[in-house]
Structures are given as C-alpha cells and as structure tokens.
Amino acid sequence: MPLFAHRRFVPLASLQDFIINEGLWGWNVRYYLAAIHYSQQDTLSLRVAYENLLPRFPVILEVYRGVHEMLNRHCS
Template structure:
C-alpha cells in the first residue's frame, strides 16, 4: 500500500493506492494531515477535559435537584453527540472491476465512529463530473456521480458533500475516476 499527497499546496488530499483499489481521501478542515501515521490527535480535546473538570467541580450542586441534573444530562448528551458526529474525512474509492464508493467518516479526535457509504457499480455509472453551484454569494465546484437506477431514472450522488474541497483537489480526483472509467469501458467493450 502506498500513500502520497500529490498537491503540495493542498495537503488535505491524500491518495492511497493498493493493488485492488485506490482511495482519494480529503481530510476535514482543521485536522492536521499526517502522512506517516493516522494517530488520533489529543490537541482538540482540551475543551472536553475542561468540561469534565467543570462537571466534577460542580457535581454536588448539579445532583441536588432533579431539574439541574436533567438539564446537565441533556446539555452534556447534546455536546457529546455533536462532538462524536463531526466529519473527519470523506473519500472516493475506486475498485477497478466493480465501481466507485463514496464515503463519509464521522467521529472524534481522529477516531472514526460512524461511516456512511454509497457504492455505485460501473454498469450504472453514467458519468462522473465537476459541476458548479451557488452557495450564498460564492460559486463552489463539486464532484457528482450520475448513475442510473434499476428503474431507469437518473440519480446524482455528490462526492465530498460535507467538506466541499477546492477545485485543484476536485480536478485530481476527477482525473483519477475518469481514467478508471475509461479503463473499465475499454475492458467492458473487449468482452
């Protein structure tokens, strides 16, 4: 397995190449890129530690009455939920014989707790392209996979929909998927 970062000015993009698949991974903003290892960073957990110390310090006052306990439990639960569902990275995985897979990983401090995946087989993939959209007063580019459902309808699947990386990153991923799509079309027409 080989990991590389092709764009020096955009280290959040890394390409992981394996004999059976390729992954184009984009780290969420604010995450430090580590080429050598993916050890979770403890630097972002300082607020969590302060919150825990504050709860311990005021524990006797919190458990005195039921409304305080309920309010503290609700606020703490909402905070923990929001921290554990942050987007860590999103990726486009290319499986040369099978298709592409769009992934979103969520978790806390570099530890992936939840992953959502959408697999699109080559047989239903119509095209993979860079599109542009308006977001507020800004024009943003995004990658979209156009695939056909079994009923014949067209369906759009947006890659990196939470992170929305900049154009040079999208262009690198676009070229990789188009190359794999072209190889699949050449191999598919041979059979």
C-alpha cells in the same frame, strides 16, 4: 463531536458519468463532484461525492482525473 463515514455504493454498470458541477453558496461559486447513474427505478440520479467536505477545485480536479482515467481503462 463524533466522526463518522457514510458510503454509498454506485455499481459501475449503472454509472453514466462522473462530473464536476458548480453551485452557488451565498455569493460564492462552489464546485463539487457528482456521479450520474441509473437508480433502481431506471431514472437518472445524481450523487454528490464528498458532500460534507466540499473540497477546493484543485482537489476536485485531481479526483475527477483519477476517476476518468480508471473508467477509461475499464471501458477499453
């Protein structure tokens, strides 16, 4: 079973927000991180982070806080 990493770059200038969203997986609610950004066609697009892992909520919350802290430092 090969392991690989797939990365998609979202330029900071096109990033609108970074959110925690919830989705249904069978009878369970799963939380996931998503970046809302402008695509090349100038439409809003949603990119799911850690799409294949779908970590549990405490991990997602830690990453979310770190990203928002970095965004706040960059914007001020």
